[in-house]
Amino acid sequence: MSKKKNYTIIIVVLIILVLLSIILLNGYNKAKSEANAYYTSFISSLQSLNQSLALIEDSKELDETPVLMVDVIAYINLVNDRLDLFVQKNTNNSLELAELDNEFHILKHEYIGMVRNQVSKPNESNVQTNIELRKQVRLLMDELPDELNNTRDFAQEFNRVAKKFRPFIY
Secondary structure, three states: OHHHHHHHHHHHHHHHHHHHHHHHHHHHHHHHHHHHHHHHHHHHHHHHHHHHHHHHHOOHHHHHHHHHHHHHHHHHHHHHHHHHHHHHHHOOOOOOHHHHHHHHHHHHHHHHHHHHHHHHHHOOOOOOHHHHHHHHHHHHHHOOOOOOOHHHHHHHHHHHHHHHOOOOOO
């Protein structure tokens, strides 16, 4: 009877351990999936920002520029939001996200000043500044890895590219 009781206890403990392992793996996979989704969303928002900057570059009407610049602010905000979410959900501690996050927050505030200047002086154009910003965004988009993974190579590549991103506005 005692052996049967020990055997039952061992089986119950094993079942609990298996269930606990499944729950932990499921939680880990969910967190990893969320981080992947936020990284992909960050990359997508960079593409939208790039397209919005391209519209300013292609615009022939000066009075259209402030409206397009407001769109750029909206996309800069989107990039900031996506990057903030990625920073929160990031499980790879070797990524240096604070500096890139800070650059985008500063960019947002500086770009608002550019829009204010464009609205108050509609005959002056900031197209060249927007072209330079687009080059920086494009460089960031082109060089960042397409997909998130928790490897050392990914972290090194991401950190290298993030350090190169310096909006020239300020």
